[in-house]
Amino acid sequence: METGIDTKAKEKKPTPKDKETVIEIRHLKKSFGSNEVLKDINLDLYKGENVVVLGKSGEGKSVTIKCIVRLLEKDGGEIKVFGEEVGTMTDAELKALRIRIGFLFQSAALYDSMTVRDNLEFPLRKVLKLTDEAEINKRVEDVLESVGLPDAADKLPSDLSGGMRKRIGLARTLIVNPEIMLYDEPTTGLDTITSEEISELIVKLQKKYQTSSIIITHDLSCAKITSDRIVIMNDGAYIAEGTFDELRESKDENVRGFFKQP
Amino acid sequence: MSESYTTSRNKFLEEVGNQTSFMLRFFKNIFRGGFDWGELVRQCYIIGYKSIGLVAITGVILGFVLTLQSLPTLKDFGAESYVPRMVAVSVVREIGPVIIALICAGKIASSIGAELGSMKVTEQIEAMEVSGANAIQYLVVTRIVACTVMIPLLTLMADALALVGGYVGNNIGGDVSAVLFYNKSFSAIDFVDLIPSFIKTIFFGFAIGFVGCYKGYNSDRGTESVGVAANSAVVSASLWIIVIDAIAVQLTSVLAYN
Ligand SMILES: Nc1ncnc2c1ncn2[C@@H]1O[C@H](COP(=O)(O)OP(=O)(O)O)[C@@H](O)[C@H]1O
Ligand SMILES: [Mg+2]
Numbered sequence: 262m263e264t265g266i267d268t269k270a271k272e273k274k275p276t277p278k279d280k281e282t283v284i285e286i287r288h289l290k291k292s293f294g295s296n297e298v299l300k301d302i303n304l305d306l307y308k309g310e311n312v313v314v315l316g317k318s319g320e321g322k323s324v325t326i327k328c329i330v331r332l333l334e335k336d337g338g339e340i341k342v343f344g345e346e347v348g349t350m351t352d353a354e355l356k357a358l359r360i361r362i363g364f365l366f367q368s369a370a371l372y373d374s375m376t377v378r379d380n381l382e383f384p385l386r387k388v389l390k391l392t393d394e395a396e397i398n399k400r401v402e403d404v405l406e407s408v409g410l411p412d413a414a415d416k417l418p419s420d421l422s423g424g425m426r427k428r429i430g431l432a433r434t435l436i437v438n439p440e441i442m443l444y445d446e447p448t449t450g451l452d453t454i455t456s457e458e459i460s461e462l463i464v465k466l467q468k469k470y471q472t473s474s475i476i477i478t479h480d481l482s483c484a485k486i487t488s489d490r491i492v493i494m495n496d497g498a499y500i501a502e503g504t505f506d507e508l509r510e511s512k513d514e515n516v517r518g519f520f521k522q523p
Numbered sequence: 524m525s526e527s528y529t530t531s532r533n534k535f536l537e538e539v540g541n542q543t544s545f546m547l548r549f550f551k552n553i554f555r556g557g558f559d560w561g562e563l564v565r566q567c568y569i570i571g572y573k574s575i576g577l578v579a580i581t582g583v584i585l586g587f588v589l590t591l592q593s594l595p596t597l598k599d600f601g602a603e604s605y606v607p608r609m610v611a612v613s614v615v616r617e618i619g620p621v622i623i624a625l626i627c628a629g630k631i632a633s634s635i636g637a638e639l640g641s642m643k644v645t646e647q648i649e650a651m652e653v654s655g656a657n658a659i660q661y662l663v664v665t666r667i668v669a670c671t672v673m674i675p676l677l678t679l680m681a682d683a684l685a686l687v688g689g690y691v692g693n694n695i696g697g698d699v700s701a702v703l704f705y706n707k708s709f710s711a712i713d714f715v716d717l718i719p720s721f722i723k724t725i726f727f728g729f730a731i732g733f734v735g736c737y738k739g740y741n742s743d744r745g746t747e748s749v750g751v752a753a754n755s756a757v758v759s760a761s762l763w764i765i766v767i768d769a770i771a772v773q774l775t776s777v778l779a780y781n
Contacts, residue, residue, distance in 0.1 A: 330653050359655040370650035372642075387559070388655040434654075 280307035283441055283473050284329065288338035291324055298324050300497035302338070304475075306441070311467060311474045313484045315519050316494035322477040323367070325494075326443045329475075330362055331355060342441070360388060363439035363472070367446045369430030371418035377429055378414040381405070384437050404432040407466060424455035428462070435470055442467070442474040448483045460486040481520065493519055545737050549667060552660040559661055566669035571677065574630050578623055578677045579684055585622060586610055586685030590692030603697065607704050608711035610689040616716050619682045621768055624727035627674055628760035632735035635666055636756030639739025640749040648740065663736045670732030675724040719775040723768065730763040 284306035291299040298321035306312055316322050327333040329340055331347055340347045342358060350358065372380050381401045385391045405411050408428040418426060427447060434442065447463060448456035460483040467474055467487075476487050484491060485505050493501045493508065493516055501508060501516045509520045589610050597603055639662060642648050651658040690704045735756045742752035 327649075332649050332653055356655045356657075359653055362653075364650070364653045366646045366650055368646055370646040372647055372651075373645070374638075383651075384654045384656065387661065390557075437654075 285341040290337035310489040313476045313488035313491045363434030363442045369426040373418045404436045408432045442472045444476040448480045563665045570673045582681030582684035583688035586688030587692040590689040594696040607707035611708035614685040623678045624764045632731045632756040632760040633753040635735030636739040637753035640742040640752030667732035671728040674728030678724045723771040734760040
C-alpha cells in the first residue's frame, strides 16, 4: 500500500515536457507604493496537480494569486493561464477566465446577507445565468453533499463554524465546475482536526472534480496532505521547489527552516 | 506647512479623480446588458421601507412646526390667511427636499457605506468579482438607481404630509376648514415650484446613493474602515446635498422665475 502510493507519486511527478501547463508565471513583479512585495516570481502549474506555496505571512502569497485572476494588476512580468496572457484580456475574456478558475478566500468570503442556498445559487444564477430550477436544486444538493454538509442549505453564514464556512466557500466555488482552484490559506484559523479534515476534503474534491490547484499555506500538515509539489517563497521570490520529503531533507538552511515544527 | 498643503491638495485631487472614475464605471455598467431588475426592486423596497417612517414623521412635524412658528407673526400683520401658502411654498420648494435629503443621507448613505464597506473588508466583493459576476452592476448600480428613484418619492410623500401637519397646526392656532386650507396651499404651488424641486431631489438621491457606494466600495482593508466608510459617507453626502441645493437655487431663479 505504502509503496504503491510512492511509485504512483513518482510516475505522477510532472515535468514540463510531458504535462500540459495551465498556469505559467514569469518574472512577476508587484509593489504597493514603496513596498516591493513580489520581486521575481516564476511558477508553473501543470494540469491535474496540486502545488503548495509555502511562505511566511506577509510575503505576498495572497497578492500572487490575486494577480492571477486580476483582482490586483501586476506591475511587470507575464501570467499566462490556459496559454493566454491575463494582463491584456478584455472584460469579456476575463469573465470567461474567471468562470474557469475557482478562488477560495482565506475568510471564505460568504455573502453574509444571504443563506447558504442563496450563496451557492448566486454563481449559477448571476454568472452562468441558469434558470432551470430543477438543475439549480440538483447542483446545490450535489455540492453540499460533496463537502459533507447536506443539511446546511437554509442556514445563514453567521450560524456556521469556521470549518463549515470554509466548506461552504469551497462548495460555492466548485458548483460551477472550475478547472483550476486557487486556495488562500484554506486551514488558517482552524483547529488541528478541522484543518486535517479540510485538507483531506481538498484532496478528495480535487480527484472528484479533476481540478489543478495552487494551495497557499503556512500549515505544514496541510502541505503534507495536499501537495504533489511544493514551492517555497521567501522575500518576494521562489527559492526552492520539490516534494514535501525532498524539501524537508534539503541542504539549504533557509528551506529546512520552513519544516521545523513549532 | 507648504508641504502639508501640497499633500492635502494632492489627496483632494486624487479623491476627485477616483470619484470621477467611479462615476464613469457606474454609467458604463448601467447601460451594459445583464442588469438585475429583481435586485433593483429589492433595493428600492429596502430603501423605502427603511426610511418611510422617519420621513413621514419628519414631514408631518415640519409642516406643523412651520405653521405654528409663522402664525403669530403673520397674525400681527393681519396676514393669517397667508399661512397655508407660505408653508406650502417653503416646504415644497426648499425645506422639504433639503431636510428629507439630509435625513436620508444619515439613514441611507451610512447604511450603504457600512454594508458595502463590510463586504469589502471581508473580501465578499472580491469573491463576487472573481466568480465572474459584475459586482459593480449588482451591488453599486442597483443601489444608486434605487436611491435616485426612491428619494424623490419619499420627498413627495413628506411634502404631502407636511401639508397635513400644517393643517393641524393651523387649527390649533385658529379655526380653518380643511377645504380652505388645501385650496389656499395648492393655489400657491405652481408647476414652477414642483418641477425644479422634484428634479433637485433626483440629484439628491443620486448623490446619496453614489457617495454611500463610493465610500463603502473603496474602503480600506482594516475592520475600523467600515465605521470610517459609514461616517464619511454621511459627511460627504450632506455636503453634496448642500452644494447641489445652492446650484439648483441659482439655476431655477435664472431659468424659471425670469
Ligand atoms: N491591496 C493592497 N494594498 C496595499 N498593500 C497590500 C495590498 N494587498 C497586500 N498588500 C501588502 O502586500 C504584502 C503581502 O500581503 P499578502 O499577499 O496578503 O501576504 P500573505 O503572504 O500573508 O498572503 C503585505 O505587506 C500587505 O500589506
Ligand atoms: Mg494572505
